[in-house]
Amino acid sequence: MTTQKVAELRVEQQRRNLAEHVSERWDVACGDEAGERIIVGRKAEGGRWRGDYYLDYLIIRNRVIVVGDCGAAVYEWGGQVGLAFLATCELDYFASKCTASATGRNGQWWDPDYASACLMEVVAGRGPDALAACGSRFEWNGWLGRHGLDVLGEDYCEFCNIGETEAPTTIIHWLGLKLAHQRLGSAATRNPQPGT
Numbered sequence: 001m002t003t004q005k006v007a008e009l010r011v012e013q014q015r016r017n018l019a020e021h022v023s024e025r026w027d028v029a030c031g032d033e034a035g036e037r038i039i040v041g042r043k044a045e046g047g048r049w050r051g052d053y054y055l056d057y058l059i060i061r062n063r064v065i066v067v068g069d070c071g072a073a074v075y076e077w078g079g080q081v082g083l084a085f086l087a088t089c090e091l092d093y094f095a096s097k098c099t100a101s102a103t104g105r106n107g108q109w110w111d112p113d114y115a116s117a118c119l120m121e122v123v124a125g126r127g128p129d130a131l132a133a134c135g136s137r138f139e140w141n142g143w144l145g146r147h148g149l150d151v152l153g154e155d156y157c158e159f160c161n162i163g164e165t166e167a168p169t170t171i172i173h174w175l176g177l178k179l180a181h182q183r184l185g186s187a188a189t190r191n192p193q194p195g196t
Helices: 003-017 091-096 112-122 131-135 137-152 168-184
Strands: 022-030 033-043 049-060 063-068 073-076 098-101 108-110 164-166
Touching (some): 003 168, 049 168, 091 098, 112 131
Antiparallel strands (some): 063 073
């Protein structure tokens, strides 16, 4: 399987998780700053929000703060952002703006399937146990230290992060914004208060 296919499958899985979600948006104030709050989720009877991939976004100036049962993160840009802009971002660009999350900066994590797919494209049978070493970043860096120069040549350090890809949390945060924009539009009427 190619790296492109692995990435597409991961995004499609998260897209299915959000398929039945609705979105709502409110104007909010944080000190002197105006912003918006967007919720993407499912509503239970009585109109209360429930878990199951619940995403709660706060967009203030150049920051997007996301909380919910999918994990929390902070994304930061150089200038002011809004939902219309965020919906146009590509996944890798969006992930690069992550300044804090459970997986660290840049919204990345080690994916053994992605590492194996990358390795198949790069070394294709040229290295001892290379595919077996893709299980974790630690295993891979150990293999690279022992065999990297011989198998990959002088540029072997370029492969230290071969299994690093967008974390599932980052993907769901990105898709949630795209879904919200699709369902709400950039100029949709906002609710006067959360939950109404």
